[in-house]
Amino acid sequence: VAFWVTPGNGRAPGLAKIRRECVNAGVRLALVAHRLTSTNAALTAWPAREPLWSWLTPEAALATLVAGDVALGRLDVLPTLDGVDDGLWALGELEARGVQLLNGASALLACHDKHLTARLLEHAGLPHPKTSMVTPGELAPHVPSGAVVVKPRFGSWGQGVVRCDDPSAVPDLLAALEDAPWFRSSGALVQQLVPPLGYDLRVVVAGERAIGAITRVSPPGEWRTNVALGARRVATEAPLDARELAVRAAKAVGADLVGVDLLPDGSGGWTILELNGAVELTRAYARSGDVFALAATELARAVTQDVPARGSLAAVPSA
Ligand SMILES: Nc1ncnc2c1ncn2[C@@H]1O[C@H](COP(=O)(O)OP(=O)(O)O)[C@@H](O)[C@H]1O
Ligand SMILES: [Mg+2]
Numbered sequence: 001v002a003f004w005v006t007p008g009n010g011r012a013p014g015l016a017k018i019r020r021e022c023v024n025a026g027v028r029l030a031l032v033a034h035r036l037t038s039t040n041a042a043l044t045a046w047p048a049r050e051p052l053w054s055w056l057t058p059e060a061a062l063a064t065l066v067a068g069d070v071a072l073g074r075l076d077v078l079p080t081l082d083g084v085d086d087g088l089w090a091l092g093e094l095e096a097r098g099v100q101l102l103n104g105a106s107a108l109l110a111c112h113d114k115h116l117t118a119r120l121l122e123h124a125g126l127p128h129p130k131t132s133m134v135t136p137g138e139l140a141p142h143v144p145s146g147a148v149v150v151k152p153r154f155g156s157w158g159q160g161v162v163r164c165d166d167p168s169a170v171p172d173l174l175a176a177l178e179d180a181p182w183f184r185s186s187g188a189l190v191q192q193l194v195p196p197l198g199y200d201l202r203v204v205v206a207g208e209r210a211i212g213a214i215t216r217v218s219p220p221g222e223w224r225t226n227v228a229l230g231a232r233r234v235a236t237e238a239p240l241d242a243r244e245l246a247v248r249a250a251k252a253v254g255a256d257l258v259g260v261d262l263l264p265d266g267s268g269g270w271t272i273l274e275l276n277g278a279v280e281l282t283r284a285y286a287r288s289g290d291v292f293a294l295a296a297t298e299l300a301r302a303v304t305q306d307v308p309a310r311g312s313l314a315a316v317p318s319a
Pocket of ligand 1: 129149151155156157158159161191192193194195196200223224225226261263273274
């Protein structure tokens with residue numbers, strides 16, 4: 001089993017130290033995903049000549065990673081909105097083998113399954129709109145009162161996200177979903193509407209740090225803030241309260257790299273809307289510096305902090 005050195009002086013190690021320790025200990029840092037999205041490509045291309053992280057498919061990761069290596073799970077929701085990319089099982093198998101997981105299976109599921117997200121945020125006492133789960137054929141589903149939003153349990157890109165200002169129209173809306181394959185396979189969520197103000201704030205957390213943020217501004221006539229629906233990304237310095245809330249949300253679901261979407265609550269605070277476990281980043285996320293470099297370094301640090309040093313095993317109590 002390969003181990004490497006935890007910084008003893010309380011200061012975060014820099015890139016050169018992390019790389020030296022990985023090389024010395026023979027540790028591989030692998031990003032596990034089916035597709036080399038632009039974010040996955042950028043994360044695995046930094047720094048240019050000797051990237052810290054490499055890209056492996058779940059199958060390739062199973063064939064190559066050994067105990068002591070590190071895997072960052074980057075599986076996304078399916079375009080069909082009825083679940084997660086195949087491969088959560090592979091992340092579990094890697095973990096059982098002694099590979100250290102960042103964004104492991106449980107963290108990814110906690111982000112992608114919005115029903116699970118709601119329950120975990122509730123358990124952590126964090127602000128999140130009241131959310132109920134509705135399954136096909138349910139005769140008298142319990143739904144939050146007032147205006148609501150109906151959405152796929154495993155959703156993305158704003159697809160299938162419907163606003164319903166009139167509570168008496170909810171039963172008809174749910175009845176109309178009975179033919180949707182995603183609803184039949186995994187159900188829908190009915191969630192209290194947070195009165196839309198035309199924008200939201202996405203804060204990216206890596207390790208235990210908020211490393212970047214963006215404001216998403218809905219286009220005219222659209223209440224949803226998804227870029228896929230025409231929202232504009234505006235470079236933003238997230239306020240401290242939003243950064244702290246995002247870090248707490250990431251912790252509540254056990255995620256190491258996550259985009260936390262915050263909606264303004266109308267009274268100066270924020271409510272957590274969702275956590276994006278396979279968040280896609282652009283350069284605009286960091287006002288200064290390189291958000292991909294920050295993420296790659298912060299994630300490597302998150303690992304070094306948990307791992308006892310091979311050379312100092314004797315000094316680590318019952319390691
Ligand atoms: N409960 C809600 N209150 C207000 N706006 C919401 C609510 N749920 C969703 N929205 C809007 O719809 C968008 C898409 O919903 P979201 O739950 O993030 O699903 P997706 O995973 O498809 O992005 C959000 O970015 C937000 O603008
Ligand atoms: Mg969203």
